[in-house]
Amino acid sequence: MEELMSWVDRLVMAVGRRPLGLSIDWSTIEARMGTALPADYKDLCEVFGSGYFCDYLTVYASTGGAGSSLVDVCEENWQIAEEDEAGRYYYAPYGLFRPNSRGGLLQWGASVQGDEFAWLADSSTSPESWTVLARDDAQHAQRFAMSMSEFVYRLLADKSFEGFGGFGATEEAPYFTPYS
Numbered sequence: 265m266e267e268l269m270s271w272v273d274r275l276v277m278a279v280g281r282r283p284l285g286l287s288i289d290w291s292t293i294e295a296r297m298g299t300a301l302p303a304d305y306k307d308l309c310e311v312f313g314s315g316y317f318c319d320y321l322t323v324y325a326s327t328g329g330a331g332s333s334l335v336d337v338c339e340e341n342w343q344i345a346e347e348d349e350a351g352r353y354y355y356a357p358y359g360l361f362r363p364n365s366r367g368g369l370l371q372w373g374a375s376v377q378g379d380e381f382a383w384l385a386d387s388s389t390s391p392e393s394w395t396v397l398a399r400d401d402a403q404h405a406q407r408f409a410m411s412m413s414e415f416v417y418r419l420l421a422d423k424s425f426e427g428f429g430g431f432g433a434t435e436e437a438p439y440f441t442p443y444s
Contacts, residue, residue, distance in 0.1 A: 271413035272307045278421040279440040283311040289330040296335045297370075298363020302383070302391040304413040305372065315442035317420055320431055321381075323373045323412075327443075337371055358397070361385040369397065372412055377401070379429045383412065398428040 269277075276283060288310055294300050309325040314333060316322040324334040338360075344351035345360055352359075361368035367386035374380050378401035383394035396408040396415045406428060408415050418425035420438035427433070 270304065270307065271411060271417050272304055272311055275308070275413060275417045275421070275438075276311060278417065278438050279317070280437070281312065281440050284313050286310045286313055286326070286328045288326045288328055288332075292330040293326065293332045293335055296332075297338065298365075299361070299370075299385060299387050300391050301334075302394060302412060304392075304411045308413050308416070312440055313442055315440055317416065317440050318436075318438050319441070320375050320377075321373055321416065321419070322375075323416065324371070334372060341371060354403075358384060361387075370394075373416075375429070375431065377429060377431070379431075381412075381415070400429045 286309065288306070290301070290306055308323065312323070312325065314325045314327045324332070324337050326332040326334070341355070341360055342362060345355060355369055359368040361370040361383075364387075366388055367384065369382040370385035371380055371382040380399045382397050382399070383391075384397050384407070385391070385394050392411070396410060396412055397405055398408065398415075399405040410418070419427055419432060421433050423433045425432055
C-alpha cells in the first residue's frame, strides 16, 4: 500500500529544500505554551527551521533546542492583552489561548501585509483537529478546516486554492528563505 505524502513533505518538494532535521525540545516548548502542539507544525519546524516563505509568510518556528518564536509571540500577545483594553478587543471574539484555558487564538504566523495566522486552539480537543484562522489587518477573518501545513502548502503552491487577503499561489515557484 502506497503511503500518502504529508503536507510538510509536499511543501519541501514545492520549495525545493532539503529537510534540516532540527532537534527541538518540544516538551519544554509545550510546557511554556500550556498545551501540546499539532504534529505537522512540529514537523514543519524540524524541517525548515526559522525563515519565511515567498517574501510573504513567516511561520513562528524554532531553530532548535528550547527556543521558539511561537512562544515568544504568544507571550507578547498575552502581555499586550493584559495591559491594554484595545489589545483585548483586538483578539475578540475568540480571545487568546492561554495555558490551562479551554480555547482561543494561538498565533503561528504572520504576513508582511499584516495578516495573522492562528489556530483556533482548544485544550479539550486534539491539536490535530484545530482549525486555521486567517485574519487581515482590518480584522476580516476566514476559517480553514485544514492543518497549518496544508494551509501553508495550498496558499503557496496550489493555484486552485483561493488564498487569503489577495495572496495565493502564483506562476512563480514557491520558495523558502531561512533567517540567518
